[in-house]
Amino acid sequence: MADGALQEPILRVQGLKMYFPIYKGILRRQVGEVKAVDDISFEIFEGETLGLVGESGCGKSSAGRAILRLYDVTAGTIKLNGVEIAGMKGDALRRQRPEMQMIFQDPQASLNPRMTVGAIISEPLTEHRKLSKKETLARVFELLDAVGLSRDFVNRFPHEFSGGQRQRIGIARALALNPKFIVCDEPIAALDVSIQAQVVNLLEDLQEKLGLTYLFISHDLSMVRHLATRVAVMYLGKIVELAPRDLLYNDPKHPYTEALLSAVPEADPTAEAGRDRIILEGDVPSPAHPPKGCNFSTRCPKVMDICRLKTPEFKQLDDGRHVACHLMDQ
Amino acid sequence: MLNYTIRRLLFTIPTLLFISLIIFLLLDLAPSDPTGNLPLSIPAEVREQIRQSLGLGEPIHIRYYKWLVQFFINEPLNIIEQMFDITIGDGDRLRVTSWSTRSPVVDLVLERMPQTLWVVGMSYVVGVLIAIPIGVYSAYRQYSWFDQTGTFISMVGFSVPTFFTGVLLIVIFSTIVPTDSFFWLPSIYDTTHKVTDLASFGFQIRQMIMPVFVLGLFNAAQISRYMRASMLDNLGLDYVRTARAKGLTENVVLLVHVLRNSLIPVVTVIALGIPQVFGGAIITEQVFKVNGLGHLLIGGIEAADIPLVQTLTFIFAVLIVFFNLIADILYGILDPRIRYD
Numbered sequence: 223m224a225d226g227a228l229q230e231p232i233l234r235v236q237g238l239k240m241y242f243p244i245y246k247g248i249l250r251r252q253v254g255e256v257k258a259v260d261d262i263s264f265e266i267f268e269g270e271t272l273g274l275v276g277e278s279g280c281g282k283s284s285a286g287r288a289i290l291r292l293y294d295v296t297a298g299t300i301k302l303n304g305v306e307i308a309g310m311k312g313d314a315l316r317r318q319r320p321e322m323q324m325i326f327q328d329p330q331a332s333l334n335p336r337m338t339v340g341a342i343i344s345e346p347l348t349e350h351r352k353l354s355k356k357e358t359l360a361r362v363f364e365l366l367d368a369v370g371l372s373r374d375f376v377n378r379f380p381h382e383f384s385g386g387q388r389q390r391i392g393i394a395r396a397l398a399l400n401p402k403f404i405v406c407d408e409p410i411a412a413l414d415v416s417i418q419a420q421v422v423n424l425l426e427d428l429q430e431k432l433g434l435t436y437l438f439i440s441h442d443l444s445m446v447r448h449l450a451t452r453v454a455v456m457y458l459g460k461i462v463e464l465a466p467r468d469l470l471y472n473d474p475k476h477p478y479t480e481a482l483l484s485a486v487p488e489a490d491p492t493a494e495a496g497r498d499r500i501i502l503e504g505d506v507p508s509p510a511h512p513p514k515g516c517n518f519s520t521r522c523p524k525v526m527d528i529c530r531l532k533t534p535e536f537k538q539l540d541d542g543r544h545v546a547c548h549l550m551d552q
Numbered sequence: 553m554l555n556y557t558i559r560r561l562l563f564t565i566p567t568l569l570f571i572s573l574i575i576f577l578l579l580d581l582a583p584s585d586p587t588g589n590l591p592l593s594i595p596a597e598v599r600e601q602i603r604q605s606l607g608l609g610e611p612i613h614i615r616y617y618k619w620l621v622q623f624f625i626n627e628p629l630n631i632i633e634q635m636f637d638i639t640i641g642d643g644d645r646l647r648v649t650s651w652s653t654r655s656p657v658v659d660l661v662l663e664r665m666p667q668t669l670w671v672v673g674m675s676y677v678v679g680v681l682i683a684i685p686i687g688v689y690s691a692y693r694q695y696s697w698f699d700q701t702g703t704f705i706s707m708v709g710f711s712v713p714t715f716f717t718g719v720l721l722i723v724i725f726s727t728i729v730p731t732d733s734f735f736w737l738p739s740i741y742d743t744t745h746k747v748t749d750l751a752s753f754g755f756q757i758r759q760m761i762m763p764v765f766v767l768g769l770f771n772a773a774q775i776s777r778y779m780r781a782s783m784l785d786n787l788g789l790d791y792v793r794t795a796r797a798k799g800l801t802e803n804v805v806l807l808v809h810v811l812r813n814s815l816i817p818v819v820t821v822i823a824l825g826i827p828q829v830f831g832g833a834i835i836t837e838q839v840f841k842v843n844g845l846g847h848l849l850i851g852g853i854e855a856a857d858i859p860l861v862q863t864l865t866f867i868f869a870v871l872i873v874f875f876n877l878i879a880d881i882l883y884g885i886l887d888p889r890i891r892y893d
């Protein structure tokens with residue numbers, strides 16, 4: 223998607239910040255904040271899949287939820303189809319919900335245990351569409367067909383299904399209102415490897431058929447390589463590198479991306495034996511107290527003096543990718 | 553579910569028999585004397601004769617057996633006879649009879665039941681109706697002023713005994729407030745009062761306010777805490793986020809998704825609390841002179857009226873076992889994840 227600049231993006235996020243306050247003490251005063259998402263900007267174009275990768279706790283899920291306005295964002299703008307939704311509240315926001323949906327990580331916990339599959343899938347329809355009972359049921363059947371579930375399942379409860387089936391229910395629910403943009407929040411992380419492929423193939427098929435746009439959040443780098451058009455790498459609340467897939471996987475620029483990619487195991491044992499792993503020292507700093515300067519400066523193998531003083535800018539390089547690193551200035 | 557219920561019901565038979573034996577043995581061990589309240593002028597031989605005539609001379613297993621026959625065979629037969637107006641056999645059997653009043657215990661219970669159900673039952677209903685909205689809102693606005701105040705009030709309601717709040721209310725509303733004031737409330741519950749028109753209905757309400765409030769506060773304190781805790785458990789779950797992502801209104805998210813799931817444990821707690829209603833609130837009934845079941849039980853204990861105490865306690869035990877079963881079945885009905893078969 224090198225000519226992406228010509229198209230109007232379906233989603234444009236600018237300077238998004240999501241801080242969670244920390245309360246302590248008897249009077250529960252606010253003593254600080256967890257900077258889960260700290261000033262990220264990116265765009266997603268229609269029909270593409272943006273992979274969002276990073277290790278646990280780097281803020282990728284928070285970013286996904288903030289973009290869908292499941293949280294009240296601290297700062298920044300989110301433009302979906304040209305509509306600014308970052309500051310929306312109440313009913314206005316509710317009316318935007320059909321445009322954007324989410325597929326959740328844990329298919330067990332994200333489905334209401336007391337509702338039947340039919341009720342789970344049809345609820346958004348009764349809320350946002352004026353359909354007769356018959357039409358609603360027809361739509362539920364259509365969705366069940368689309369995700370490869372039997373129509374007989376409408377009256378069953380979520381606990382009667384396997385993990386993969388439940389995730390299909392979750393996908394059917396997300397698709398109910400014909401959204402254009404879907405955030406997939408680690409949709410395969412809770413599934414068996416054999417089921418993961420099925421669900422990913424289903425997501426791909428649906429994208430092709432319905433022209434969906436995905437923000438695919440994952441820590442599974444190989445899966446993202448398979449699915450994504452472009453990939454964004456997050457570290458401690460910030461996007462450190464954003465590039466087209468092949469560029470990022472073949473020639474990572476940011477030291478963190480390099481380290482992350484070097485951790486992906488090879489299927490070929492000889493290649494695996496000769497693999498150069500970059501082992502990072504230490505732990506991820508707390509997002510409540512990020513280090514001064516570059517967030518990665520405490521663990522970066524190529525750290526320089528300036529990294530500990532100045533936060534690097536998120537700059538576009540000549541080949542179209544964005545990187546936030548002082549090395550790029552040299 | 554039906555098989556499960558039948559199996560559980562069969563299990564209750566040995567359970568209840570065992571409970572009745574324990575109650576019987578405990579009462580027998582207690583150093584009580586049914587002639588203890590009689591005038592001192594009655595000589596010892598006469599007292600002994602009275603004890604013999606009450607059947608206390610028989611060995612313990614005979615007395616227990618006779619109580620079993622009276623309670624499990626004679627009383628039900630008697631109820632059937634009265635219901636269908638027929639005579640089974642010669643119609644002459646020994647019923648469980650109170651020693652102090654010489655009247656059948658079951659009749660006494662039926663006589664006292666309405667007052668208890670009205671006052672204590674109403675307080676339970678009021679308590680539940682207050683507790684659920686408070687619990688829901690406290691959880692939804694956790695740590696807000698409303699929640700903190702609710703926590704404080706339920707702590708007070710839970711820890712201050714009813715004999716204190718009861719007497720406090722009597723002091724305020726029956727003595728300090730002048731008798732002709734609108735806010736004056738009677739301190740004694742008049743059981744003989746009959747509701748015939750609007751004015752007498754008004755009086756019935758007035759005399760119920762204080763006992764119902766005292767007990768209702770206590771019940772609400774307990775149930776609102778359960779409700780709040782259960783709501784908090786559910787509010788943090790993923791399906792709530794799913795519901796919000798669907799674009800439902802906050803009311804639907806809260807009242808349809810979260811409340812329905814949170815009510816599962818609360819409904820069982822409420823069901824388990826119902827036998828206490830039948831047991832009557834012994835202390836509160838005493839404070840407001842409501843002559844309900846609690847009052848009857850206290851009277852029976854004071855007079856060493858063993859058949860009365862034995863039968864009443866056993867009826868409470870039956871209710872507790874029965875409502876335990878109901879709570880378990882409700883759980884199965886409300887939570888589709890729980891299946892008993």
